[in-house]
Amino acid sequence: MTGEIAVLGAAMHPWGKWGQSFVRYGVAAARSALADAGLAWDAVQSVVGAGSVRCGYPGYVAGSTFARAMGLNATRVTTVYAACASGSQAIAAARDQILAGDCEVALVIGAESAPKGFFAPNAGERPDDPDWVRFRLLGATNPAYFALYARRRMALYGDTVDDFAQVKVKNAAAGAQNPNARYPKAVDASEVAASAVVADPLRLLDICATSDGAAALVLTSLDFARRHGADKPVRIRAVSTRTPAYPRSDLDFPDIATDADGAGATAFRAQLAQAAYEQAGLGPDDVDTAEVYDLSTALELDWYEALGLAAEGEGAKLLRAGDTALGGRIPVNPSGGLASFGEAVPAQAIAQVCELTWQLRGQAGGRQVPGARTGITANQGLFGHGSSVVAVR
Amino acid sequence: MAPTRTPAVAGLFTEDGDPRGFRLLGTRCAACGALFFPREDDFCRDPGCTSTEFIEVALSPRGRIWSYTDCRYPPPPPYPRDQDREWEPYALLAVELKEERIVVMGQAVPGVRTEELEVGMPVELVPGVLHEDADRVLTTWHWQPERATEGTR
Structure with a gap:
């Protein structure tokens, strides 16, 4: 087990399609997180930015971009990029610095200004890049992969499109209680059924949108938190950033083939969660709530199984029983999930931890999971970046 | 002048007139035998192997559908397409190869609809055309459901 760190401040800039610079969103979230922590900018000793590839050069060097916007203060600065897992990698970097004694107070920021439509690869003729190849040869967008996983669930486990629609209904009901959500309104199954097949x-x-948004966390050593008067802060107990193990049997975009038969198609998602549980010294039975990466409705069901909340093939059963809805036994995506937010890539994994923080503090308002003490997040970044955070209070 | 026929991406399948017939081309690690598709020519991905030598191999042209979907909206570039023509959705398959057992994606032959497909259905590899205009024909592979034989209900 690794040491713990404290979450002293958490904040988001609302998700939407605001058409502004990602720097504005990021700084707004950072300032709110500092206010939440009761700290001034000059208390921050390290800035960690989750990078973006969709906001030009300032996005590639997000750490210094945010630091400059807030006023260069000779802090330590770090930028990390790991696609969808950028946020948890940023948290991991800050945690490592704090636990190594290099700093006591770190500010973690992720922000995105997303283009409309399908995500597309970088320009140019680049046959060595699997992301280019899948678009060039197959026109295989991210939703096409989500659909392959969804169809596989239907064939193997008997899941139905109505089950998938119910994931949207559940998450939209939670998102309707969330002022930071892009779509804060309830959705019924007939609206899902009436939307176009993609x-x-x-x-x-069934498919998450791409959004603008930002999230920020003020992370500190437990000692600093105590000195600052936070006797019982939310603590980060584990950050899993592991890779898959060869040979890969999961068909993970951007790859167009596997290394092995497709029998272990969800193995990596389970492995990355297992690593987080082991690090935390906890198991699925200890979890009160989870924030998972519902890029599609069907994918949320894969995550139930990967996190050990349901046995393999029984994710839909958990959903049908109402166990994962607010008021259920183990609410999943009480924030409303990507279904209510859309994905703001570098901010999303940080936003998941913001939600856990509010849940564990009892500050989640109408979407509060009563008495939540332990939460887990799960996500994965392109090319095999695992991402899972366990928080406790 | 006839347009030139060019693979949409080089080196992934046999060229016209190859004695092996139309096949996907992968590589095997010369040391440990690990199989890679798309081809790996630089580093063996097996963590226990440091080989940098690979042998090209033709993959088995048959398999069963692992999963399937379709693309109802035009993908962004570099997917080649004629912007002036109305978009025609195509089916996209993930196929577990009969011999190698790896899962390989590919478009279905034009005209196949997802309603006709099932997980587990046998399919066969056939040469296909990804895009055609006045100057060039971009070639690729397609998966052809073996309708006439087993698998259909």
């Missing part, structure tokens, strides 16, 4: 069997409302 990639059979998934419809538009």
